[in-house]
Amino acid sequence: MTIDVERLREDFPILKREVHGKPLVYLDNAASAQKPRAVLDALDHCYRTEYANVHRGVHTLSERATARYEQARRSVQRFINAASQQEVIFVRGTTEAINLVARSLGDTGLSEWDEILITGMEHHSNIVPWQMLCERTGAALRHAPINDRGELIMEDFYQLLGPRTRLVALTHVSNALGTVNPVRELVAAAHAQGALVLIDGAQAVPHFRVDMQALGCDFYAFSGHKLYGPTGIGVLYGRLEQLQRLRPMQGGGDMISQVTLERSEYAELPHRLEAGTPHIAGVIGLGAAVEYLETLDAAALQDHEQALLEDATTRLQVIPGLRIIGTAQHKCSVISFVVEGMHAHDIGTILDSGGVAVRAGHHCSMPVMQRFGIPATTRAAFAFYNTHAEVEQLVQAIGQAQQLLSGKQQAVS
Amino acid sequence: MSALSQLYQDVVIDHNRSPRNFGRMQEPDRTAEGYNPLCGDQLILYLRFDPEGYVSEVMFDGSGCAISVASASLMTEYVKGKSVAEVEHLFKCFHGMVTNAVDEPPATVGKLAVLAGVREFPSRVKCATLGWHTLRAALYGDTGHVSTEDKGGE
Structure with missing residues (x-):
């Protein structure tokens, strides 16, 4: 089944705007996604007509707001196929979710004998809380390295996993590389060693549907704003017993x-x-986001994103001097790249002048940059509302940036 | 001229491609290291004084975006032979120029006026000032690391 991207774009009002007189080409989706009208309307409706504090209120507005708030929890539960709505905890975002688990794990007792295992492709939010936990408790932090394609080296992971491993914290999809980790396999291996597993799903849920009961992880964290929902709201899923x-x-x-x-x-x-x-409007907005996504064909969206990834990869890798960082076999529609003689920040600025929004920097993944020996990358991250025409615009804009920075051409825009 | 061509003027492109006074200095009187954690720009600045206390030689090494490399390169050319007080005055003029505090680039900045276009790109001001902050750290003997993130607004 195919999707009508132009019709889907109608759902996202911001995509109609121009930047520097050019149509916006928004490719910074891995940092934050744009919001569909369904979410904007839900936020507006919440504050305009049904707003009051939730829980314990006996007046109409509080009851209505509470009903919407708890409906959103059920929507999220259904969206991720959690066994119970009690397993859906609303937090500020992925970062807070991970910190909550790390803080609590420390409180329940870790010793110098214990180890936390992470990978070499984590976002800072799945590194720093564990470093803090280890500082506090004396536990050791181990990390499983990645190969030149940006894939987890499975043998090393299995070697590091052992009876001392109390918790494995790993990303489902790398924000800097696009790599999709084989989480089901890794969860099973960790559980076989008696370790808990926390998965950072911030970059996964925007790209494909996840199933908590099938995955079997102990904790799963994600943010609303990358899932077409509001900022300041996220979810910690946890198995009830955990x-x-x-x-x-x-x-x-x-x-x-x-x-x-x-x-x-x-x-x-x-x-x-x-x-x-709680962030009442944020929760209601997140509920609206997942309800909106449920009206779409998830498999078709994923196919479209994969086609964009393939198209962009093919087109970008033939640009002279351009090197894609992260060439894993299983990838989401995220492409990091470096261009010889051009710094990511210059590329970002020049692309922006053509209306193309990309991210330039270390993407809160400095260890990934260190692994590849580069200071920064330019990152184009595609959402289902992006088009092949936009891939073309990205390619053209990079060519213009090369011309400009080589001194061969005056800026024309 | 568009904002973009104001930013990437020929002089800037040229200094990025062939930075002046670039490389490691043997036996400097002072060094300092500057770092912009947002983009990974890193530079080391080397300084030598003459017996009267004037800056006799400046060099820099490292990697960065076109704006930070060109700015550092232009800076090394411009501060040579100046006293610490003159450098400080120049820094203030330059800083005002790139942070939009003044309408027209002051005459004191001379050739550095090519970087005035940075003011239209707030996210790039740190790139243009990294070399300068590092130079000041070297001048005042503050030999630790300079991070653009320690400088508040820019």
């Missing part, structure tokens, strides 16, 4: 069932881990 063991990172309102001045009893999940007034 979430029950987590100690709340924050105490406060909404997370208790009984409080005296001496002691408190905590509320049931999911509220136990959602202290304070």
Whole structure:
């Protein structure tokens, strides 16, 4: 089945705008995706007509807001096929989700005997919290290296995985390289050693559907804003038995069932881990985002993105001096590249003047840059609303940047 | 001229492709290292003074974008033979120029006026000032690392 991209683009109002007098070509989707009208309308509706604080309210607006808020939780549960809505915890984003698990794991006891295993392709948000945890507890942080294509070296991973491994934290899809990790296999291997598994799904959920029950991981974290939803909202999925063991990172309102001045009893999940007034509109907006995505054919979207990836890879790799960083066999529609004699920031600035938005830098993955011996890359990340015409515009713009920086051509734009 | 061609003027392209005073200096009086963690730009600045305390030689080494390399290259040409006070004054004029604090580039900046176009690109101001911040660190003997992220607004 094919999709009508032009019709889908109608759902995203911002795609109609111009930048520097040129039609916007938005290829910075791995950093944050644009929002469909369904999400914008849900946010507007929330604040304009049904807004009040959620939970425990007895008035109409609070009841309506609570119903919408909890409906969003059920939508997310369905979207990721979690076994129960109690397994869906709303947090600020992937970063907070990982920190919550890392903090709580430290509270429940780790020693110098214990190890945390990560990979060489993690985002800083799946490195730094574990470094902090290890500093706090004396546990050791191990990392499984990646090969020249940007794939996890499986033999090394298995060698590092052992009885001391308390938790494996790995990304589902690399934000800097586009690599898709064989997470099912890795989860099974980790569980066989008695280790918990946390998966950073921030870059996976925008590209394909994930199934928590099939995956079997203990924790899965993702952000709303990369999933066409609002900023400031994300999800920590956890298997119920694992979430029950987590100690709340924050105490406060909404997370208790009984409080005296001496002691408190905590509320049931999911509220136990959602202290304070939550990001109500954000949750409702995220619910609208996943409900919107559910109306689309996920397999067809993925096919389209893969076709864009293939098209862009073919076109980019023949540009003289251009080298794609991350050539894994299984990739999402994310292409990092370097061009001889051109710094990523210059490429980014010049492309922007032609309306093409890409990301330039280390993509919060400095160890990946170090692995490839480069300071930065330019990254084009395609969403399902991107087109083959936009791939062409990217290719043209890179050619113009090369001309300009080689001094052969004056800037024309 | 478009904002883009204001930014990437021929002089900038030329200094990026063939940076002046580029490389490692033997036995410098002072060195400092500058780093822009946002884009990975890294440069080392070397400085020598003459007996009167004037800057007699400046060199830089490292890697960076066209704006940071060209800016550092132009800077090394321009500060040679100047006193610390003159360099400081020049830095203030240059900084004002690229951060939009002044309407017209002041006459003092001379050839450095080619970088005035940076003001239209707020995300690139750090690139243009990296060399300067590193130079100041070297001048004042602050031999640690300079990071553009320690400089607040830019």
